[in-house]
Amino acid sequence: MAREPGTGFTRQAAKDAPRHGAALARLKGCGLRPTRQRLDLARLLFRDGDRHVTAESLHDEVSRVGIKVSLATVYNTLHQFTEAGLLRQVVVDAGRSYFDTNVDDHQHFFLEEDGVLIDIPGETIEVSNVPVPPEGLAVDRVDVVVRVKRS
Amino acid sequence: MAREPGTGFTRQAAKDAPRHGAALARLKGCGLRPTRQRLDLARLLFRDGDRHVTAESLHDEVSRVGIKVSLATVYNTLHQFTEAGLLRQVVVDAGRSYFDTNVDDHQHFFLEEDGVLIDIPGETIEVSNVPVPPEGLAVDRVDVVVRVKRS
DNA sequence: TCATAATTTAGAATAATTCTAAACTGTTGA
DNA sequence: TCAACAGTTTAGAATTATTCTAAATTATGA
Numbered sequence: 001m002a003r004e005p006g007t008g009f010t011r012q013a014a015k016d017a018p019r020h021g022a023a024l025a026r027l028k029g030c031g032l033r034p035t036r037q038r039l040d041l042a043r044l045l046f047r048d049g050d051r052h053v054t055a056e057s058l059h060d061e062v063s064r065v066g067i068k069v070s071l072a073t074v075y076n077t078l079h080q081f082t083e084a085g086l087l088r089q090v091v092v093d094a095g096r097s098y099f100d101t102n103v104d105d106h107q108h109f110f111l112e113e114d115g116v117l118i119d120i121p122g123e124t125i126e127v128s129n130v131p132v133p134p135e136g137l138a139v140d141r142v143d144v145v146v147r148v149k150r151s
Numbered sequence: 152m153a154r155e156p157g158t159g160f161t162r163q164a165a166k167d168a169p170r171h172g173a174a175l176a177r178l179k180g181c182g183l184r185p186t187r188q189r190l191d192l193a194r195l196l197f198r199d200g201d202r203h204v205t206a207e208s209l210h211d212e213v214s215r216v217g218i219k220v221s222l223a224t225v226y227n228t229l230h231q232f233t234e235a236g237l238l239r240q241v242v243v244d245a246g247r248s249y250f251d252t253n254v255d256d257h258q259h260f261f262l263e264e265d266g267v268l269i270d271i272p273g274e275t276i277e278v279s280n281v282p283v284p285p286e287g288l289a290v291d292r293v294d295v296v297v298r299v300k301r302s
Numbered sequence: 303t304c305a306t307a308a309t310t311t312a313g314a315a316t317a318a319t320t321c322t323a324a325a326c327t328g329t330t331g332a
Numbered sequence: 333t334c335a336a337c338a339g340t341t342t343a344g345a346a347t348t349a350t351t352c353t354a355a356a357t358t359a360t361g362a
Contacts, residue, residue, distance in 0.1 A: 138302035
């Protein structure tokens, strides 16, 4: 493979450096060992803006690009990223798990017919009068899902 | 089996009549043929107030009482009841489906640690500023789930 | 460079749910 | 009352999403 004279990096690696660097920093930042598969997945996930993926969809995508990662690793990685606060799990479907790269406080439209999620910015919807939970319980999070249909 | 003289009903059937009648009426009211298993399930579900069940939990319950209904039928029935508007499906867990006998507009506490749902009356929580959905879509329903943890 | 612990992976296992095709039952019309 | 038919139930197989297992691989620090 062609190299930038004197750098020790391939041209592609040089081009990827910033992205790769960002992914690397992200992983290091939360104490996850930067393995090839975690870096590859992080780059795809965080490359351009907010995304919603399922394990299957991410695995398909990664595979189509020619990267070799097992489905088990995709599952592991999604869960580790979630625990590390890099992703947020969104429950809208009793059949499969969605993961959102936007971890800020926000809500979702869910188009059930296509399994598509659309972000609603955090400041938009106002939820008031959430009752005090029963004795011994504390509110962890308030999720709002606006289910939409084709009209 | 002992009979009430002259009635043509067993004592048990006589006692069950009102309940049974209610379940029967419910099924007839939505055009579902009143089979033995549908009547049994309806009686359990709607006997005393609001309930949250999963297919498994309902099947266990029905079995414990000595009623013979297959798990497949429990699934079928839950879906038919939902379609008929007798039940409402609640999505709070990416692993299993909950069904709620309360079909009025209301929301839920969800105790993730135990898989327990608690109703929040419909007038309690106020959701405002729900944005207009993207072109071609219309709001079907707004779901609020208050996730709680033991404190 | 090596040893070690963390990670990945193929494939088996599990869990929830749906499907299939055969047996059964509620309803209807004669 | 009863036969016939459509609707329903069911056991068990199949499917789907996910997790587990144990062996192979890899990142890291000395």
